[in-house]
Amino acid sequence: MQVNQFQRLSSFQAAEKIIDKFFPDCEGAILAGSVVRGQENPTSDLDIVVFDQKLPASYRESFVEFGWPIELFCHNLKSYQAFFKSDCERARPCLPRMISEGVVLKDKGILDGIKKEAETLLHAGPEKWDIATIKLKQYFLTDVLDDFIGSSNRSESIFIAGTLADLAAEFTLRTNKRWIGTSKWISRSLAEYDENFAEAFTQAFDLFYSKNDKSKAIHIVESILEPYGGRLFEGFSLGKNQ
Structure with missing residues (x-):
């Protein structure tokens, strides 16, 4: 989204004006x-x-106002809890994170409690993977790693590498009971877990993308699998009647 950055208000001023214009009676923002x-x-x-008790349901809306692209996440005083639950179940705490780290624009006495809910969830971390889930994820990570090692087609390898990085990052974070993310939040989540590991992880895949050298990416994925017995193929079964 292209906007004129020389004619827009500061971020906080623009946000306050959005609330004054569209949600003057809201309980919190x-x-x-x-x-x-x-x-x-x-x-x-x-x-x-935005928290507005008059809203019948939550919604999301995007538009440009006061020189800024705006993304609104609107809730009544109960609907946000379903999003908290959903975010935690998928281990991507988008809404809890926004509320916890956000700066208050308006508050009629409701935000302290909601912020504490968000902070409690973030501190607790996602639900721990059970053994069956670890084995399932280990098997599919192994499968993509084998595809990556065996591929001699550069075009195919580029896309395999993207999938491999996503699965390896997820496996690392979830087996350490850490939150995951998508896009830029993969890198940020890895850095929150371990900055040195995140740097090594990034460098390993950058080496492949820049010089077609798979060695470090293969090594780091194998090191991720090693504490769980390494690559998993023989003996894995899914859905078979015992």
Whole structure:
């Protein structure tokens, strides 16, 4: 989304005006996202979470206002809890993270409690994988690793590598009871877990993408699998009657 950055308000001023214009009677509002984390870039938008008891249901809306791309996440005073539950079940705490780290724009006395709910969930981490889930994920990670090792087609290998990195990052984070993410949040989640490991992980795949050298990517995925017995193929079964 291209906007005129020389004619727009500051992020906080724009967010306050959004609330005043569209939600003057809301119970609470929070500005979240890259602008409050100090990670703003030229394409950053404003993520605003709104709590309005008059809303019949939650919704999400995107538009441009006051020179900014705006993403609204609107809830009544109960609907956000279903999103908390869903986010935690998939181990991607988007809404809890936004609420926990966000800056208050407006509050009629409801946000302390909601922020504490979010912080409690984030601190607890996702549900621990059971042995069956680990074996299933181990098998599919092995399968993609074997495809990566065996592929001699550069075009195919590029896409296999993307899948391999996603699965390896997920396996690392979930077996260590850490939150996962997608896109840029894969890198951020790995760094939150272990900055040195995240750097090595990134460098391993960068070596493949830049020089077609698979060695470090293969090594790091094998090191991820090693504590669980290494690659898993022989003896794996899914859905077979005992």
